[in-house]
Amino acid sequence: MSIHSQPSQSVEDVVEARPAIVAELHHALTVQGLSLVDLAWEQQRLHESRRWSVVEALGAVDFARVSESDRHLVWNAGRAELTTKPGADRLERLADAECRRWLEKDPTVAAIMQACGTWSRYWNEEEAHHETAFNRISTVMKLERVSNATFIEFRKVFPDDDMLRTLTLLAISEVVAAVNYGQCAAIIEDPGLRALFKQVAADEIQHMNNFIAFAKALVDSGAYRAKEAFAVAHLFLRDGGEVHGSKRERVEARDTHVNWWDHLEHREGMYTPDALRKKEQLIFHALKRITGITVDSREAVEDTWMDLVGC
Numbered sequence: 259m260s261i262h263s264q265p266s267q268s269v270e271d272v273v274e275a276r277p278a279i280v281a282e283l284h285h286a287l288t289v290q291g292l293s294l295v296d297l298a299w300e301q302q303r304l305h306e307s308r309r310w311s312v313v314e315a316l317g318a319v320d321f322a323r324v325s326e327s328d329r330h331l332v333w334n335a336g337r338a339e340l341t342t343k344p345g346a347d348r349l350e351r352l353a354d355a356e357c358r359r360w361l362e363k364d365p366t367v368a369a370i371m372q373a374c375g376t377w378s379r380y381w382n383e384e385e386a387h388h389e390t391a392f393n394r395i396s397t398v399m400k401l402e403r404v405s406n407a408t409f410i411e412f413r414k415v416f417p418d419d420d421m422l423r424t425l426t427l428l429a430i431s432e433v434v435a436a437v438n439y440g441q442c443a444a445i446i447e448d449p450g451l452r453a454l455f456k457q458v459a460a461d462e463i464q465h466m467n468n469f470i471a472f473a474k475a476l477v478d479s480g481a482y483r484a485k486e487a488f489a490v491a492h493l494f495l496r497d498g499g500e501v502h503g504s505k506r507e508r509v510e511a512r513d514t515h516v517n518w519w520d521h522l523e524h525r526e527g528m529y530t531p532d533a534l535r536k537k538e539q540l541i542f543h544a545l546k547r548i549t550g551i552t553v554d555s556r557e558a559v560e561d562t563w564m565d566l567v568g569c
């Protein structure tokens with residue numbers, strides 16, 4: 259039998275199903291026998307099924323109806339989205355480096371890393387939609403310009419870290435973005451602009467689900483420990499933690515990179531998204547999916563983290 263005609267029941271099953279994230283990635287690689295080519299196909303199908311046009315979305319916005327407060331939301335969103343490209347570029351590079359590091363020791367972990375690096379091309383492309391949509395609206399509405407210096411500053415690349423920590427941080431960053439955009443969509447009056455924010459929020463949820471799937475696969479492999487995911491969640495949820503973004507009393511000054519959530523500007527009388535409870539719930543849910551450990555409060559996250567590190 260030639261290689262081209264080998265039957266593969268599990269692959270056919272997946273191909274015929276609705277496009278979806280491969281949530282049980284470790285199982286798919288080790289038990290179902292999916293290859294990186296199969297996984298790339300699944301990623302492509304899902305990406306294609308979710309594509310939308312920025313040009314068309316902007317055509318539906320009634321610029322005359324956009325309020326002062328809604329313009330402010332758009333302006334903040336455009337600046338925040340500038341930081342996603344360096345995030346995706348860095349993930350691609352880190353995932354490939356980690357893949358090669360694991361290749362001999364654990365080929366399954368190497369394959370998870372390569373699948374993640376491969377998916378980063380879709381993530382990057384989808385975030386380009388968000389960045390250009392919001393910044394184009396700001397330009398058309400003649401809002402405060404984003405200077406080239408700011409653009410270049412916001413493109414600074416995040417320093418490298420452990421891969422499970424990185425994926426958990428990215429999952430949580432998508433949680434915060436998705437909830438913020440959802441909050442915006444709930445108060446924006448213009449239907450076109452509201453639809454854009456809803457679309458972007460849906461994209462961020464899909465990104466969150468991808469990061470959770472890759473992080474879970476690393477934990478399932480046994481090569482990465484749940485404590486790293488809890489460490490990052492604690493960083494966000496502790497008193498004065500990252501989840502409070504630029505509303506914190508002390509925002510760390512960094513020369514290395516720009517955390518978008520530290521740079522949202524709050525202006526007098528303007529609505530700004532918060533919904534901390536919703537963000538917490540989604541972070542607890544993400545931890546459960548990544549590690550299998552249930553937590554239902556910020557204190558439980560801290561206690562679990564302490565237990566896992568053996569304090």
Ligand SMILES: [Fe+2]
Nearest residue numbers: 339342385388
């Ligand atoms: Fe985005």
Ligand SMILES: [Fe+2]
Nearest residue numbers: 432461462465
């Ligand atoms: Fe995203």
